[in-house]
Amino acid sequence: MLDKMIIGRYVPANSLMHKMDPRAKLLLVFLFVCVVFLANNVVSYGLLAVFTILLISLSKIPLRYLYNGLKPIFFLIVFTFLLHILFTKEGELLFEYGWFEIYEGGLIQGFFISIRFTLLILVTSLLTLTTSPISITDGMEELLGPLKKWKMPVHELALMMSIALRFIPTLMEETEKIMKAQTARGVDFSSGPIKDRVKSIVPLLVPLFVSSFKRAEELATAMESRGYRGGEGRTKYRQLNWKTSDSLLMVSIGVLTVMLFLLRS
Amino acid sequence: MVKKLVSLNNIVFKYEGQSRNALDDVSFDIHQGEWLAIVGHNGSGKSTLAKLLNGLQFANSGTITINDQLLTEESVWDVRQKIGMVFQNPDNQFVGTTVQDDVAFGLENAGVSQQVMVERVHGALNKVKMNAFLNQEPHHLSGGQKQRVAIAGVIALQPDIIILDEATSMLDPRGREEVLETVRELKQENEITVISITHDLEEAAKADRMIVMNQGRLYREGSPQDIFELEEELIALGLDIPFSVKLTKELQKNGVRVVDGHLTEEELVKDLCELHSMM
Numbered sequence: 001m002l003d004k005m006i007i008g009r010y011v012p013a014n015s016l017m018h019k020m021d022p023r024a025k026l027l028l029v030f031l032f033v034c035v036v037f038l039a040n041n042v043v044s045y046g047l048l049a050v051f052t053i054l055l056i057s058l059s060k061i062p063l064r065y066l067y068n069g070l071k072p073i074f075f076l077i078v079f080t081f082l083l084h085i086l087f088t089k090e091g092e093l094l095f096e097y098g099w100f101e102i103y104e105g106g107l108i109q110g111f112f113i114s115i116r117f118t119l120l121i122l123v124t125s126l127l128t129l130t131t132s133p134i135s136i137t138d139g140m141e142e143l144l145g146p147l148k149k150w151k152m153p154v155h156e157l158a159l160m161m162s163i164a165l166r167f168i169p170t171l172m173e174e175t176e177k178i179m180k181a182q183t184a185r186g187v188d189f190s191s192g193p194i195k196d197r198v199k200s201i202v203p204l205l206v207p208l209f210v211s212s213f214k215r216a217e218e219l220a221t222a223m224e225s226r227g228y229r230g231g232e233g234r235t236k237y238r239q240l241n242w243k244t245s246d247s248l249l250m251v252s253i254g255v256l257t258v259m260l261f262l263l264r265s
Numbered sequence: 266m267v268k269k270l271v272s273l274n275n276i277v278f279k280y281e282g283q284s285r286n287a288l289d290d291v292s293f294d295i296h297q298g299e300w301l302a303i304v305g306h307n308g309s310g311k312s313t314l315a316k317l318l319n320g321l322q323f324a325n326s327g328t329i330t331i332n333d334q335l336l337t338e339e340s341v342w343d344v345r346q347k348i349g350m351v352f353q354n355p356d357n358q359f360v361g362t363t364v365q366d367d368v369a370f371g372l373e374n375a376g377v378s379q380q381v382m383v384e385r386v387h388g389a390l391n392k393v394k395m396n397a398f399l400n401q402e403p404h405h406l407s408g409g410q411k412q413r414v415a416i417a418g419v420i421a422l423q424p425d426i427i428i429l430d431e432a433t434s435m436l437d438p439r440g441r442e443e444v445l446e447t448v449r450e451l452k453q454e455n456e457i458t459v460i461s462i463t464h465d466l467e468e469a470a471k472a473d474r475m476i477v478m479n480q481g482r483l484y485r486e487g488s489p490q491d492i493f494e495l496e497e498e499l500i501a502l503g504l505d506i507p508f509s510v511k512l513t514k515e516l517q518k519n520g521v522r523v524v525d526g527h528l529t530e531e532e533l534v535k536d537l538c539e540l541h542s543m544m
Contacts, residue, residue, distance in 0.1 A: 133362075218357035225345060227342065228370070235376050237369035
């Protein structure tokens with residue numbers, strides 16, 4: 001069960017993308033998601049695609065993983081493509097059969113949207129594939145740091161996230177244990193109609209909830225006894241360091257943005 | 266004369282909504298550098314005692330002084346720097362996502378600078394022999410290893426006192442021995458005072474001094490030898506006596522001339538072998 005669910009699907013490797021500062025990668029993804037919407041013709045989409053392929057080649061991530069990331073939204077891509085073909089009635093009429101008409105504009109628009117989707121998914125999964133969840137948390141905490149001035153509980157959110165990440169495997173093991181215990185008592189999790197299967201989750205969730213609350217209480221006590229009293233005056237063990245390569249990454253996304261502005265029609 | 270490190274004076278404590286006092290007029294001292302075992306059956310107040318010592322709960326009346334400092338709500342953060350606590354469940358006290366993050370947690374709270382932190386984390390992990398597991402995640406560790414990481418997290422803060430609150434009760438015999446051995450070594454090297462709250466009497470037998478708690482009251486205080494002499498009384502309190510003590514008593518009843526005062530199995534075995542060779 002543990003092997004099947006790898007949160008964030010982080011793939012450890014020693015590549016340039018892996019070594020980047022998580023802050024740089026987060027910013028890159030954020031900016032990329034914004035500038036993707038600037039592209040509106042073949043050249044600009046081509047440029048985005050080249051940029052994405054460049055990032056992928058820097059990450060040394062096996063394509064299989066990226067394909068796995070794309071699989072769940074494949075349906076969505078095809079669906080939007082079809083929607084555009086059916087409902088965008090611009091340009092030349094290419095094909096007609098009764099009420100079914102395909103226009104040139106619809107075809108082009110459908111293609112562009114599909115590419116946009118694919119690129120977005122590729123770049124965001126590149127972030128989670130090359131950055132461990134805890135580094136992403138650290139990066140977020142640093143990037144959102146200025147918001148503390150407006151009373152945003154940035155440190156608390158980051159701690160919450162890191163504790164959640166730390167307890168995922170523990171709770172999974174526990175779920176498995178409770179499942180076995182309930183199976184031994186005659187609960188059937190794997191067969192029967194949907195209604196029965198949903199019902200059988202109740203004897204799984206209740207003990208899991210009870211024990212999670214107990215864990216939370218004990219963890220809070222342990223944290224307090226180790227001197228935890230909020231983010232004030234706390235130092236950080238994990239240090240992020242911004243390197244030249246990170247600045248270069250930022251420059252490259254800047255250049256990309258400028259070029260998109262020039263190339264879009 | 267050994268220095269008094271901790272003294273409790275007439276502590277009374279009641280949990281909200283309960284009619285009986287969890288601790289009722291408890292007073293005793295803890296000396297520097299000793300290993301004190303506090304035993305008692307469930308609900309005898311021994312874990313409550315640990316919580317009071319660390320300021321996780323405050324007494325209704327009575328005072329606790331630690332290193333000449335009165336434990337109050339103001340001084341509690343200083344006191345927590347001096348007292349490290351290891352709890353029962355190895356999973357529920359592991360805060361960090363990896364071993365080194367967890368050891369660093371206490372140091373981060375104390376505001377220690379990053380360079381010093383790295384040094385202390387590595388030092389502490391070396392001492393508990395977990396330095397090979399720096400980047401390991403908790404679910405890949407055994408219970409004993411997790412408890413050793415917890416101990417590393419405590420000693421990284423360089424405390425005067427370590428409280429083991431049933432820290433070995435959820436471990437298998439091997440894990441238990443690992444953890445106790447680690448604490449024993451640390452105690453010798455760094456002159457740390459150890460308070461171990463336990464119902465494992467084999468563990469308590471190796472302490473310098475024992476305190477027996479019953480119904481929130483201090484029932485008896487003394488060396489393990491004195492305490493195990495009580496035999497029947499202990500059993501009446503819902504406690505047991507170590508196997509070696511039991512065996513000695515039985516052997517004596519049957520006319521074998523074994524000397525009293527074996528608290529561990531090894532001692533008894535050694536003595537029995539000597540006896541055998543004399544026959």
